Every structure is written in structure tokens, then in C-alpha cells.
Amino acid sequence: MPELDHQLLAVNGITLSLYSAGPADGRPVWLLHGFPECWYSWRQQIDPLVRAGYRVLVPEMRGYGQSSAPQAIEAYELLTLCGDIQAAMDALGQREACVVGHDWGAPVAWHLGLLEPQRVKALVTLSVPFGGRPKRPAIDIMREANAERFNYIVYFQEPGVAEAELDADISRSLRLLLTGTGEVFLQAKPADARLLDGMPEPGAFPAWCSETDFAVYRQTLANGFRGPLNWYRNFTRNWQRTEFLAGRQIEQPTLFLLGADDPVGKLEAYTLKRMAELVPQLEQHLLEDCGHWVQNEQAEAVNTLLLEFLQRRYPA
Incomplete structure (x- = not known):
């Protein structure tokens, strides 16, 4: 990995921790991580992007690492999360950018594309597809569909419950979430179960996440999972606040990558089928022998597809 610059930006009412590398005059590429990850989850993409001539910017998203972690739930509304990145772009004087997002970073990327059609020139999203604004809040649909069985997103809704479980042993919780094969999210168990119920003790570290790598992830969550x-x-606030975006398409050239073994592929099967209707310039690739942690599990394939896409649609 190349030498990184680090700064703490005062933006959008918080402190945003930002790592960056590459030529100061290079075209900006933002890499947005998801749950429960960190900026370091992009470690295998930074150097290839820098060598291709891009200015790479990798924030610790709100709630993680050295960035601010407000206690209020409403401080994490989707438009506020987008606002963090928009304000950082403003502070850095960036009039154009490509935004890359994985997991929760993907919805932020998708919505930055909607909010900033002139500034965001290209999008790359991993794992989480774009389905547009639903007719009602997605959490209402999830609760109805999972009234008799466990669903991790429904489980996460009650403040304090999931924190108590996951914060009890952060290292174990994080290892189970990162190094499992996805069964932690798709287990068939009663609705009143806990997230990690029935999970075995963590096994060996996978090839893509050494013990040294894991230490960086663990430090990012030193303050817990809240x-x-x-x-x-x-979900409800996001739905209410994005009414003005209803019906809009993603206009930018877009690359979408999904692991063939990613549980999100099963959970979002309907959205995946209709995404091309909402993203006219969409290019999609399914990566075999790959789970949810796409940019790490299949780093070489991701880098090849990412750079080929950027060279065509957002050249350095």
C-alpha cells in the first residue's frame, strides 16, 4: 500500500477521518466502506488506483474509527451520511468524482449519484443493488415478512439490544461477522433469537484477513457497535426524507459487482432483477467463489474490473 495522508476534516457538523493517496491533481475516486468494516477494507484497491493516476480518498464513515460517532439515531440518516461526503468534496474543492461503495457504502454511493448528477461522474457499487425508493419503508416490509423468524435487520432496530450482544466481546463478534460464510445473516431461527446464537467459535483467519489485518478492523470498532x-x-426517516428522489434513475455509468455466494444476492433477488430498469448505463459482474467481502475475497478480479471500467468511463 502506498504512503497515505491522513486528515481530520470538520464537515457537516462532525469530524471526518480521511485517508488519501495519489497525485494531488489526479481525478478523485472515493472508496466508501460498509458494516462492520473500515477504511482498511479497501487496502487492496488503493495502490492499483494510485498507480493508474487517480487521487484516492478513503474515509472512516460516520460512527467508525476516528470519525465522530454521535449517539442520536437520527444523526445517521442516509442524506446526512451523503452530506458528510458532499461537504468533504466541497472542502477539498472537488468539482468531479467517482464514488465506489460496498455494503452500506453502496446506498450512500447510489444516493450521491442521485443528489450530485453533475459532480459524480461514475459509480461503482458492490453487494447492495439499487431498487429506487419503495412504496413504503423497507423496514415495514421486513417486519411483516419475518414476523415468525429471525431477521438481523429487524433485530438491529431496538436501540441497545444488538449493542449489548456485540459489545460484550467485540473481537469475537467482529470475527464471526467478518470471517463467517454468511450464515450469521441467513440462519433459520426463532424471531426472538440473538444474532450470534448458534454460531461456533471463530475459526482460522481467512486468506484475505490476516490477524494483522483484523487488528485494524478491531481498532476501528474500539468504541463499540452503537x-x-x-x-x-x-429506514423510515430515510424513506420520508427521500420523497423528492422518487422515480429518479441513476444516470451515471455504473459498475455493479456481486459475489456469487453473497447472502445479499438472496435477500435482494427481486431488486437485482429490476435494477437495469433504474440504472440505464449499468454493467454487472457476478464473481464466483466470492462471498460478501467482495473487494477483499476477490481483490485481483475486482481491481481488473474496476480499472477497466474507470479507463473507459472515468479516465485518469
Whole structure:
């Protein structure tokens, strides 16, 4: 990984921790991480992007690491999360950018594309597809569909409950979430179960996440899971506040990558089928032998697809 610059930006009412690398005059590429990850989850993409001539910007998203982690649930509304990145772009004088997002970083990327059609020139999203604004809040649909069985997003809704479980042993919780095969999210169990119920003790570290790598992830969550979990608690607010975006398409050239073994592929099967209607310039790739942690599990394939896409649609 190249030498990184680090700064703390005062933006949008918080402190945003930002790592960056590459030529100061390079075209900006933002890499937005998801749950429960960190800026370091992009470690295998930074150097290839820098060598291709891009200015790479990798924030610790709100609630993680050295960035601010407000206690209030409403502080993690989707438009506020987008506002963090928009304000950082403003502070850095960026009039154009490509935004890359994985997991929760993907909805932020999708909505930055909607909010900033002139500034955001290209999008790359991993794992989470774009389905547009639903007719009612997604959490209402999830609760109805999972009234008799466990669903991790529904479980995350009650403040304090998931935190108590996950914060009891942050290292174990994080290892189970990061190094499992997805069963932690798709287990068939009663509605009143806990997230990690029935999970075995963590096994060996996978090839893509050494013990040294894991230490960086663990440090990012040193203050616990409350901030990251609050991202999940704003489905209704997000739905209410994005009414003005209803019906809009993603106009930018877009690359979407999904692991063939990613549980999100099963959970979002309907959205995946109709995404091309909402993203006219969409290019999609399914990566075999790949789970949810796409940019790490299949780093070489991701980098090849990412750079080829950028060279065509957002050249350095």
C-alpha cells in the first residue's frame, strides 16, 4: 500500500477521518466502506488506483474509527451520511468524482449519484443493488415478512439490544461477522433469537484477513457497535426524507459487482432483477467463489474490473 495522508476534516457538523493517496491533481475516486468494516477494507484497491493516476480518498464513515460517532439515531440518516461526503468534496474543492461503495457504502454511493448528477461522474457499487425508493419503508416490509423468524435487520432496530450482544466481546463478534460464510445473516431461527446464537467459535483467519489485518478492523470498532448499528435504524426517516428522489434513475455509468455466494444476492433477488430498469448505463459482474467481502475475497478480479471500467468511463 502506498504512503497515505491522513486528515481530520470538520464537515457537516462532525469530524471526518480521511485517508488519501495519489497525485494531488489526479481525478478523485472515493472508496466508501460498509458494516462492520473500515477504511482498511479497501487496502487492496488503493495502490492499483494510485498507480493508474487517480487521487484516492478513503474515509472512516460516520460512527467508525476516528470519525465522530454521535449517539442520536437520527444523526445517521442516509442524506446526512451523503452530506458528510458532499461537504468533504466541497472542502477539498472537488468539482468531479467517482464514488465506489460496498455494503452500506453502496446506498450512500447510489444516493450521491442521485443528489450530485453533475459532480459524480461514475459509480461503482458492490453487494447492495439499487431498487429506487419503495412504496413504503423497507423496514415495514421486513417486519411483516419475518414476523415468525429471525431477521438481523429487524433485530438491529431496538436501540441497545444488538449493542449489548456485540459489545460484550467485540473481537469475537467482529470475527464471526467478518470471517463467517454468511450464515450469521441467513440462519433459520426463532424471531426472538440473538444474532450470534448458534454460531461456533471463530475459526482460522481467512486468506484475505490476516490477524494483522483484523487488528485494524478491531481498532476501528474500539468504541463499540452503537454508531454502526444506528445506520440500520433510519429506514423510515430515510424513506420520508427521500420523497423528492422518487422515480429518479441513476444516470451515471455504473459498475455493479456481486459475489456469487453473497447472502445479499438472496435477500435482494427481486431488486437485482429490476435494477437495469433504474440504472440505464449499468454493467454487472457476478464473481464466483466470492462471498460478501467482495473487494477483499476477490481483490485481483475486482481491481481488473474496476480499472477497466474507470479507463473507459472515468479516465485518469
